[in-house]
Structures are given as C-alpha cells and as structure tokens.
Amino acid sequence: MVSTSSVVVGRETELSLLDERLRAAGRRDCDPVVLLGEAGIGKSRLVAECAALAFVAGMPVLRGRGGSRGAAMPFRPLTEAMASLFRITGPPRAPELAPYRPALARLIPEWRDSARPAGPVNLVDLSEAVLRLLGVVGGDTGCLMVLEDVHDADAESLAVIEYLMDNIAGMPVLLLLSQRPLPGPPLALVREAARRRTATLLELAPLTGDQTRALAAHCLEAGPGQVPEQVLDRLVRHADGNPFVIExxxxxxTDSGALRRVRTADGRPGWRLDGDLGPQIPDTVVRGIAERVDRLGPAGRELLEAAAVLGHRFSLSTLQATTGLEDRQLLSHIRAAADLRLIAPDTAPGDWYAFRHALTAEALLSTLMPVERSALSRRAAEAVERAGVDEDAPFAAELWLAAGESGAAARLLGAAGRRTLAIGASTSAVALLRRAHALSPADGYATPLVEALADAGLSDEAFALAATLPPAGRSTPEREHRAALHTTLAWAAVTSGRYDEAERQAGAARTILGPDPRPVSLAAIDVVAARLLMEVPGPGPDQHVRAEALARGAADVAEAAALPEVACRAWQLLAGLARRDGYEEGDRCLERMLDIAERHALPAWRMQALLRLGVNEFLRTGESARLEQARLAAGELGAIVLGTSLDVNLGLQHVLRGDYPAATAAADRCERATLRMGNPGEHRSVLLTRAALAAHQGQRRLMEYELARFEQHGGDRSPHRALLFGLVRAVCALLEENHALAADELDRALEWELRHPTVYYLAGRYGLRVLVEVLAGRAGQAEHDEIAAAPAARLRWNRQFLLFAGAVLAGRAGRAAEATALFEAACEAAAPFPMAGHLGRRLVAEAAVTDGWEAPVSALRAAEEYFHAAGVPAVTNACRGLLRRLGAGAAQRRTGRDRIPPTLLLQGVTVREFEVLELLGEHPGNQSLAQVLFISPRTVEKHVGNLLTKTGLPDRAALTAYARSLD
Known part of the structure; x- marks a missing residue:
C-alpha cells in the first residue's frame, strides 16, 4: 500500500514563509496568511506542518474549521478553535480579559453564566474580545490560530475573521486560514485583504513535473531510478500536479497489482510495472477509491456511502442511526475504512470522523444513482432530526432537499432562522430565512425574514419585503404582531434619519390595528411618533409639548402592560426632552428608566440609563462616579463598543478635571479600538479629546497636530465642532495670554451653535465666553444675567466662569464685599477643575488689581504655583507680574523649595525663610541662627519678620511653637 509522503514536496517557499511568520508572531510583527487552493492541492498538509512547527516552538495552537454540514451555523470555526485548546487547559484566567468574558462566553462554554442570559450578539464586541483573548494566549511566545475551510464558514464568523485580519497587527498571533477558490464572500474577503496588504495570500500552484516525480518517489519510498518511467509519466500527464490525486x-x-514492489538484481528494493495503468482521471481517482471501498464488502461500502451523504465530516452516532448497524458491525467497518486510509478520526471532540480528503466523499457520491442518493438522504435526514440537536437543523434541511422534500427543508430552515435571530446572529438568520421563504413562500417565513433583515441593517430590503406581505388576518394577535413588525421598521427608520419611511411604517401599523386599537398596541407607535416630532420640523410651535405628551402616555401604558423595553425607550426620550429645562427632571426620567431596566433584568437598557445619568452628573457636579458605574456595567455585559464610548467620555472628563495622565491613558486605549471597531464618530471624539488634552496644557503645536488629524478623519462632519473652538482653541489661546484670539475662537463657537440645532453646553456660550467678554468690557450685568438664567448655566463647568465674571462685574461696580464673596464661590465651584479654576483666579486677580478691590493674593500665588509646575510659562509670568504689582513678590525657586509645605508656599515663604523657620525651634536666638546659617543676625531678624507677616502669627513665641510643630 502507498503511504503519504513523509516529506512535503514543492512547498519550500510556503514552509519558509510560515516558519518566518511563526517567529515574527513572538515579536508581535506578523500578518495573517491565507492558503488558497483547490481540493487536494496540499493546504491541510501545510497547516499540519505549521502546527507542528508551532508545537515544537512551545506556541499554543487553536484549530477550527468551517462547517461542511449544510447551512453554516454561527461561529462554528471559532467555537471549535477555542475548544481545541481550552478543553484541556481551560480558558486563561488573565484579569485583563474580565471585561471581555461576557462576549467570549458565546464561544467558550466555561464562561457562560446561567443566571445571566446571553444577550444579542454584537459582532464588533465579539471580534474585539477574540482579538484580546488571542493577545493573552499568545503572551510572550506567540500563538497560532488556524481556521480551515473558510469557504464553508458562516457569515458571522467571516465578519470576525475580517476584523481580526484588519486589526491583528501588533498582536502575538499568526492567523492562518485555508480555503478553496470558490466564488463568494470568503474569496472576496481574502482577496481584498491581500489587496490592502493586511494579509499574505499564498495561492498554491500545482506541482511541476519534477516535483510530481519527487513526491511519487517519496510516497513509494523509492530511490532514484526505482520507479518505472511509465508510472512517473502517467502521473505528470494526468494528475495535474495535485498531490492528493498523485497519491x-x-x-x-498498487492496490490493483499493476505496480508491484520488487527487488532489483543487486538486491535493492524497487518497483515494477506488471499491468495496465487504467483509465484517465478523474475517473481513475473515482475508480481507485471505489475499488478500495469494495474491499470493505457490501455492508462496509453502504456504510461509507451513507457517511459521504452526511458530508466530509460525520459523527458515528448519526451514521449508526442512518444505517441501523449494531455497535460491533459499525466499529468493525470504521476500523477497516481507517486501515484503508479512507477515513480518520476528526479533530472535533466526541465520536466524529472525517474522510481523509473531501475528494474521497465526492468520489463516493459520484458512484451513487440518484434514487440511491435520495433514499440515503431521507434516512439520514430522519436520523438527524430524531437526534433533536438544534444546531443540526440546517444540515437536516439540506438532506431533506437532497431527498426531494422541499417542504420539510423549509420547515427546518425557518425554525433554525428564528432561533438564530433570537440569539442576535441576524446575518445567518437572514440566510436561513431567505432559503425557507424561497422554498415555501406561502408558509409564513416572510414575516420573520423582515424582522431579520431589519435587525441585520438591511433596511431597504426589509421595507420592500414588508410591502409585499399579505394582509394581516382578522385575529387580534395576528394583527398586533403585524403592527409590531411595522413599528419595529418605523423605529429602525427614524433612528437612521429616514423620517418619511418611519412615518409610512408607523402609518401602516396604525392602519392594521384599525379604528379602535388597544392603548397597549399603540404605545410603541406613539414613541416613534414622539421621536418624529422631535426630529422633523412641523407647522406648529407646540411640537415639543405634543412629543412629551405622546412619550409620557406611552411610558405609562407600557409600564402598566409590562412592556419594559417600550417603557425604557419612552423614558429615555422624555429625558432628552427634559434637558431643555434643566437636568433635574431629565435625571428623574433616567432614574425611572434605570429602575425599570433593573427590575426586568434588561442589562443593555440599564447601561444606557447609567451612561446618560453619568454624563448629566458630570455636567452638573464635575463628578464621574455614575460613568464609572456604567463602565463596570458595560464590562459585566461584555458591551465593548459601549464600554469604549464610555471611555471616550471619561477621557474628556479627565481633561477637564486636570488629570492629564488618566486622559492620555484613556485616549491611548480608545484611539486604536475605535479604528478597529469601525466607529468614525467615536474616533473623531478621541482625536478631539487629544487636542483638548494638548490645549489645556498650553501645547499649541501638539494641539494643531491633533486637530489636523481630527480634520483628516472627517472633522468637518463632526457635530462637536463648537467644542473645537470653545473648549480647545480658546483655552489654548488664554494659556498663551492671547485674550483677543480666545475671544475670536469663542465667537466662532457661538456662530457654529447658532447655525446648528445641537447645543454643546461646554463650548463656552454659557460660561467661558461670558467671562472673556466681561473682562474685555464688551458684556455687562444684563448680558451676564441673561446667560445665568439659562439651565446650562447651572452646569458646574459653566458656573465657575459665570461666578468669576460676576465677581469682576461686582468689583467694577464698587461692590467689593460682593466681589470677594463671588470670587470665593467661583473658587469653590472650580474645585473639580484645577486648570480652569487657576486660570479664572489669574484673570480675576488682574481685574481686582485694575478695579481696586481686595486682590486675592493667596489665590494668585496658587495659580502661579500651578502653572509653573504645569509648564505654562505665559500664565506663570502673568501671575508673577501681578504679584509684583501687588507688592507681594513672586516665589523664588531655589534648591530645597520642594521641602516647603504647600500652605507655606501659598503664603509666599521662600527657601531661606523656611530654613530659618526649621531651625527656629532649636535655635531661638538670632545670634545662634546666624552662626548656623552663616548670615548676619540682622538678616535673621528680617527673615523672622517676614515669616510673622506671611503666616499671620502674633509674635516670635507663636512662630517658634509653629516651627516645632512642623517636626
């Protein structure tokens, strides 16, 4: 019998590249590799060699393959790849994977929480989670992830694979794919990846004539000249360089006896041709396989024919149910087929086997008469369906189709489509339901197909198919179900800005419900109507009032009728409407939404409520506790996309709070993630945060660089453009002491807001701009009071600037006590925002000096200290100049200044004065101090006098006691 060659022939270039890529994976410098070639060309052999190299190098190996049993089920190759490694070792326990475990639970059973039902699949969340998991598995050594037969992969797995190929650069992973060059999405995916240079495509060419001869010699374990030339010529002419066909x-x-092992005259082993080589391929391959199968006897042949009907891979339990063989007979035939190298145990767990090559199964099928194949398919379909495994329903449907039973196939495909849609794999659900609908249009598969299309984002097709649905039946449940379908489409349309379509779908829902619908049936439609009133300008001025009435009524009905998701949507809408009048009512709406979500175990809605409450909390108070809580909730749910959005929000808040290291860390985390996740809006927000981070530290060149990147990524389309002027450029100008430029930037922010309906409350209109205009004398008390009356003025970021502006106006009007009180209130409001608070102190101190009210010297010293430490020279110098004008003197920064307590620094105590104070407890006399410090007693007396003035202590005895307390 011929054995498989122990040497890989003709693939030296490919093996060298795979070896190099494995080493590069350990260095985190490895692109994915795709092996593309026809059946039998050697893809599996290269994969096996690469896996062996990885094993020798101590690298973890994950292996999975696309499904070959009918319609592919979601995530089959990925789940198998995870199981191939983790069923022995268990999944990794790295703490950095904690936020990703809920998403990965879709693929790793050990991480499933029976107390927390899995929510719908978010493909970006899952893809990012797989990427992070591979990073941990790869660690310092690198790892290999092999996904074979990608041409058979499901749509969801293809989406994850595409994400990995685009983003795996810099990870310790070699992603190795293999597939046939069959037309379709998998082939388009890898060719596009190769075009964009995010993957290396190795198209396996047929072996040359010399390579074919070499492979034959290795298979026959023969040396030079030991294989008859006729045999070699036949292989070169008819095998087309396909290693499987050669073997x-x-x-x-050899099996037919035409080629025999002999010994030559000198006693060496060799081969002799003793008969006809037979017909040409592919009939030769088919006949060769058939002859080998015939050696199993009639029962064995029937067994393998049934296995071929089940596909390239099959389970023994299903095969036994199809053939009816007893255990002993079944195992006997399986062992014999394995001995003949027709089948082998599969890598999947359990009782799975696989044909040695897909061509083997295809050759067996080609020998069956249509009636034989139909009968076998029917028996196999019945066996698979009796087993009752939901994941096998699409495969059973394919078997029913092969048996000519399209109705049975449609029934199983429709049921599988509904189940798949329920777990959120809408793309696969669409494929299943499309086939069911095509096979049996009259059996009601159109309605769930419309739902799947809408859920998959295929709105146009969903709208078109919905228009062809037959009229709803007369029964109330049927009419309400159809109305709910149109309402779902209406919400999808309104959230995507297709307002005309939303009105059509909502109108269709109302028509179906008839003239006297139940209020509970109208609740969701009323929420859509309220959203339309908010978004689409109408003829009447009361749209806001009407929208609120509709949303509030829907919320009440939905809560009474136990429709928690409709209630959450209504309360979220009411919270947005309430912001026009302030945040208190908006927060009450969001708290109601949060309560409903928690009572009804709706984690996604809970997280949405926490996010909005967190944003409101920060705007009002400057605190981020609620947003941190929302981020934890996102981690528990595995909502990586929303978690990243929360991180982006927190990054900007870190900037405002002056925690620049935390802001940098958040921006670093989010920048690449938002690119990977294909979220351009959030990516622009990250770049704007980076620009604000630079601006709030007075780093103009870095700010301009980040703003240029912002523009390159569609900044002109960003709704945050007002922040660019009012929160970024204007602040940077103030830190450069360029107040005129700051005023111009704030004017640009206001101009942008007036031309756009969305108002960004941190862009300066309700705070910083008022202060700048008051300082310049272009705004007075009336303008200040008008802005102060707006709800946005109560936000803490804005309130600090309005209070500073109020202090300037009071001081200018001669109301010194009021000015001081307002200044102190402003400093208190600015507590969460150190940079902004110190900038306000510097600006108001100048006004105090100019207008002659009591200048806040200690506050000015604090500002000078802050900006000196922050490396903002323009404001530092301005503060020092003001201190000199006030006769207070600027701080001298000598060696040892870092030992001075902050309280004394703010009081203006110098390094030499602190040295005197430190020694005062041990050396109370001037003469003693002078000797220790090598200065004159008169100089000591001067320093003691300065210390008494700056500390406010009554006499030298009190100063000495204070000095001793410092110890």
Missing part, C-alpha cells in the same frame, strides 16, 4: 493514482496502481 490516489499510486494507491490505485
């Missing part, structure tokens, strides 16, 4: 032809020659 099969050799096997057919």
């Amino acid at each position: 099969e032809l050799l096997g057919a020659m």
Whole structure:
C-alpha cells in the first residue's frame, strides 16, 4: 500500500514563509496568511506542518474549521478553535480579559453564566474580545490560530475573521486560514485583504513535473531510478500536479497489482510495472477509491456511502442511526475504512470522523444513482432530526432537499432562522430565512425574514419585503404582531434619519390595528411618533409639548402592560426632552428608566440609563462616579463598543478635571479600538479629546497636530465642532495670554451653535465666553444675567466662569464685599477643575488689581504655583507680574523649595525663610541662627519678620511653637 509522503514536496517557499511568520508572531510583527487552493492541492498538509512547527516552538495552537454540514451555523470555526485548546487547559484566567468574558462566553462554554442570559450578539464586541483573548494566549511566545475551510464558514464568523485580519497587527498571533477558490464572500474577503496588504495570500500552484516525480518517489519510498518511467509519466500527464490525486493514482496502481514492489538484481528494493495503468482521471481517482471501498464488502461500502451523504465530516452516532448497524458491525467497518486510509478520526471532540480528503466523499457520491442518493438522504435526514440537536437543523434541511422534500427543508430552515435571530446572529438568520421563504413562500417565513433583515441593517430590503406581505388576518394577535413588525421598521427608520419611511411604517401599523386599537398596541407607535416630532420640523410651535405628551402616555401604558423595553425607550426620550429645562427632571426620567431596566433584568437598557445619568452628573457636579458605574456595567455585559464610548467620555472628563495622565491613558486605549471597531464618530471624539488634552496644557503645536488629524478623519462632519473652538482653541489661546484670539475662537463657537440645532453646553456660550467678554468690557450685568438664567448655566463647568465674571462685574461696580464673596464661590465651584479654576483666579486677580478691590493674593500665588509646575510659562509670568504689582513678590525657586509645605508656599515663604523657620525651634536666638546659617543676625531678624507677616502669627513665641510643630 502507498503511504503519504513523509516529506512535503514543492512547498519550500510556503514552509519558509510560515516558519518566518511563526517567529515574527513572538515579536508581535506578523500578518495573517491565507492558503488558497483547490481540493487536494496540499493546504491541510501545510497547516499540519505549521502546527507542528508551532508545537515544537512551545506556541499554543487553536484549530477550527468551517462547517461542511449544510447551512453554516454561527461561529462554528471559532467555537471549535477555542475548544481545541481550552478543553484541556481551560480558558486563561488573565484579569485583563474580565471585561471581555461576557462576549467570549458565546464561544467558550466555561464562561457562560446561567443566571445571566446571553444577550444579542454584537459582532464588533465579539471580534474585539477574540482579538484580546488571542493577545493573552499568545503572551510572550506567540500563538497560532488556524481556521480551515473558510469557504464553508458562516457569515458571522467571516465578519470576525475580517476584523481580526484588519486589526491583528501588533498582536502575538499568526492567523492562518485555508480555503478553496470558490466564488463568494470568503474569496472576496481574502482577496481584498491581500489587496490592502493586511494579509499574505499564498495561492498554491500545482506541482511541476519534477516535483510530481519527487513526491511519487517519496510516497513509494523509492530511490532514484526505482520507479518505472511509465508510472512517473502517467502521473505528470494526468494528475495535474495535485498531490492528493498523485497519491490516489499510486494507491490505485498498487492496490490493483499493476505496480508491484520488487527487488532489483543487486538486491535493492524497487518497483515494477506488471499491468495496465487504467483509465484517465478523474475517473481513475473515482475508480481507485471505489475499488478500495469494495474491499470493505457490501455492508462496509453502504456504510461509507451513507457517511459521504452526511458530508466530509460525520459523527458515528448519526451514521449508526442512518444505517441501523449494531455497535460491533459499525466499529468493525470504521476500523477497516481507517486501515484503508479512507477515513480518520476528526479533530472535533466526541465520536466524529472525517474522510481523509473531501475528494474521497465526492468520489463516493459520484458512484451513487440518484434514487440511491435520495433514499440515503431521507434516512439520514430522519436520523438527524430524531437526534433533536438544534444546531443540526440546517444540515437536516439540506438532506431533506437532497431527498426531494422541499417542504420539510423549509420547515427546518425557518425554525433554525428564528432561533438564530433570537440569539442576535441576524446575518445567518437572514440566510436561513431567505432559503425557507424561497422554498415555501406561502408558509409564513416572510414575516420573520423582515424582522431579520431589519435587525441585520438591511433596511431597504426589509421595507420592500414588508410591502409585499399579505394582509394581516382578522385575529387580534395576528394583527398586533403585524403592527409590531411595522413599528419595529418605523423605529429602525427614524433612528437612521429616514423620517418619511418611519412615518409610512408607523402609518401602516396604525392602519392594521384599525379604528379602535388597544392603548397597549399603540404605545410603541406613539414613541416613534414622539421621536418624529422631535426630529422633523412641523407647522406648529407646540411640537415639543405634543412629543412629551405622546412619550409620557406611552411610558405609562407600557409600564402598566409590562412592556419594559417600550417603557425604557419612552423614558429615555422624555429625558432628552427634559434637558431643555434643566437636568433635574431629565435625571428623574433616567432614574425611572434605570429602575425599570433593573427590575426586568434588561442589562443593555440599564447601561444606557447609567451612561446618560453619568454624563448629566458630570455636567452638573464635575463628578464621574455614575460613568464609572456604567463602565463596570458595560464590562459585566461584555458591551465593548459601549464600554469604549464610555471611555471616550471619561477621557474628556479627565481633561477637564486636570488629570492629564488618566486622559492620555484613556485616549491611548480608545484611539486604536475605535479604528478597529469601525466607529468614525467615536474616533473623531478621541482625536478631539487629544487636542483638548494638548490645549489645556498650553501645547499649541501638539494641539494643531491633533486637530489636523481630527480634520483628516472627517472633522468637518463632526457635530462637536463648537467644542473645537470653545473648549480647545480658546483655552489654548488664554494659556498663551492671547485674550483677543480666545475671544475670536469663542465667537466662532457661538456662530457654529447658532447655525446648528445641537447645543454643546461646554463650548463656552454659557460660561467661558461670558467671562472673556466681561473682562474685555464688551458684556455687562444684563448680558451676564441673561446667560445665568439659562439651565446650562447651572452646569458646574459653566458656573465657575459665570461666578468669576460676576465677581469682576461686582468689583467694577464698587461692590467689593460682593466681589470677594463671588470670587470665593467661583473658587469653590472650580474645585473639580484645577486648570480652569487657576486660570479664572489669574484673570480675576488682574481685574481686582485694575478695579481696586481686595486682590486675592493667596489665590494668585496658587495659580502661579500651578502653572509653573504645569509648564505654562505665559500664565506663570502673568501671575508673577501681578504679584509684583501687588507688592507681594513672586516665589523664588531655589534648591530645597520642594521641602516647603504647600500652605507655606501659598503664603509666599521662600527657601531661606523656611530654613530659618526649621531651625527656629532649636535655635531661638538670632545670634545662634546666624552662626548656623552663616548670615548676619540682622538678616535673621528680617527673615523672622517676614515669616510673622506671611503666616499671620502674633509674635516670635507663636512662630517658634509653629516651627516645632512642623517636626
């Protein structure tokens, strides 16, 4: 019998590249590799060699393959790849994977929480989670992830694979794919990846004539000249360089006796041609396989024919149910088929086997008469369906189709489509339901197909198919179900800005419900109507009032009728409407939404409520506790996309709070993630945060660089453009002491807001701009009071600037006590925002000096200290100049200044004065101090006098006691 060659022939270039890529994976510098070639060309052999190299190098290996049993089920190759490694070792326990475990639970059973039902699949969340998991598995050594037969992969797995190929750069992973060059999405995916240079495509060419001869020699374990030339010529002419066909032809020659092992005259082993080589391929391959199968006897042949009907891979339990064989007979035939190298145990767990090559199963099928194949398919379909495994329903449907039973196939495909839609794999659900609908249009598969299309984002097709649905029946449940379908489409339309379509779908829902619908049936439609009133300008001025009435009524009905998701949507809408009048009512709406979500175990809605409450909390108070809580909730749910959005929000808040290291860390985390996740809006927000981070530290060149990147990524389309002027450029100008430029930037922010309906409350209109205009004398008390009356003025970021502006106006009007009180209130409001608070102190101190009210010297010293430490020279110098004008003197920064307590620094105590104070407890006399410090007693007396003035202590005895307390 011919054996498989122990040497890989003709693939030296490919093996060298795979070896180099494995080493590069350990260095985190490895692009994915795709092996593309026809069946039998050697893809599996290269994969096996690469896996062996990885094993020798101590690298973890994950292996999965696309499904070959009918319609592919979601995430089959990925789940198998995870199981191939973790069923022995268990999944990794790295703490950095904690936020990703809920998403990965879709693929790793050990991480499933029976107390927390899995929510719908978010493909970006899952893809990012797989990427992070591979990073942990790869660690310092690198790892290999092999996904074979990608041409058979499901749509969801293809989406994850595409994400990995685009983003795996810099990870310790070699992603190795293999597939046939069959037309369709998988082939388009890898060719596009190769075009964009995010993957290396290795198209396996047929072996050359010399390579074919070498492979034959290795298979026959023969040396030079030991294989008859006729045999080699036949292989070169008819095997087309396909290694599998070469091996099969050799096997057919040896099995038939045409090619025999002999000993030459000198006693060496060799081969002799003793008969006809037979017909040409592919019939030769088919006949060779058939002859080998015939050696199993009639029962064995029937067994393998049934296995071929089940596909390239099959389970023994299903095969036994199809054939009716007893255990002993079944195992006997399986062992014999394995001995003949027709089948082998599969890598999947359990009782799975696989044909040695897909061509083997195809050759067996080609020998069956149509009636035989139909009968076998029917028996196999019945066996698979009796097993009752939901994941096998699409495969059973394919078997029913092969048996000519399209109705049974449609029934199973429709049921599988509904189940798949329920777990959120809408793309696969669409494929299943499309087929069911095509096979049996009259059996009601159109309605769930419309739902799946809408859920998959295929709105146009969903709208078109919905228009062809037959009229709803007369029964109330049927009419309400159809109305709910149109309402779902209406909400999808309104959230995507297709307001005309939303009105059509909502109108269709109302028409179906008839003239006297139940209020509970109208609740969701009323929420859509309220959203339309908010978004689409109408003829009347009371749209806001009407929208609120509709949303509030829907919320009440939905809560009474136990429709928690409709209630959450209504309360979220009411919270947005309430912001026009302040945040208190908006927060009450969001708290109601949060309560409903928690009572009804709706984690996604809970997280949405926490996010909005967190944003409101920060705007009002400057605190971020609620947003941190929302981020934890996102981690528990595995909502990586929303978690990243929360991180982006927190990054900007860190900037405002002056925690620049935390802001940098958040921006670093989010920048690449938002690119990977294909979220351009959030990516622009990250770049704007980076620009604000630079601006709030007075780093103009870095700010301009980040703003240029912002523009390159569609900044002109960003709704945050007002922040660019009022929160970024204007602040940077103030830190450069360029107040005129700051005023211009704030004017640009206001101009942008007046031309756009969305108002960004941190862009300066309700705070910083008022202060700048008051300082410049272009705004007075009336303008200040008008802005102060707006709800946005109560936000803490804005309130600090309005209070500073109020202090300037009071001081200018001669109301010194009021000015001081307002200044102190402003400093208190600015507590969460150190940079902004110190900038306000510097600006108001100048006004105090100019207008002659009591200048806040200690506050000015604090500002000078802050900006000196922050490396903002323009404001530092301005503060020092003001201190000199006030006769207070600027701080001298000598060696040892870092030992001075902050309280004394703010009081203006110098390094030499602190040295005197430190020694005062041990050396109370001037003469003693002078000797220790090598200065004159008169100088000591001067320093003691300065210390008494700056500390406010009554006499030298009190100063000495204070000095001793410092110890």
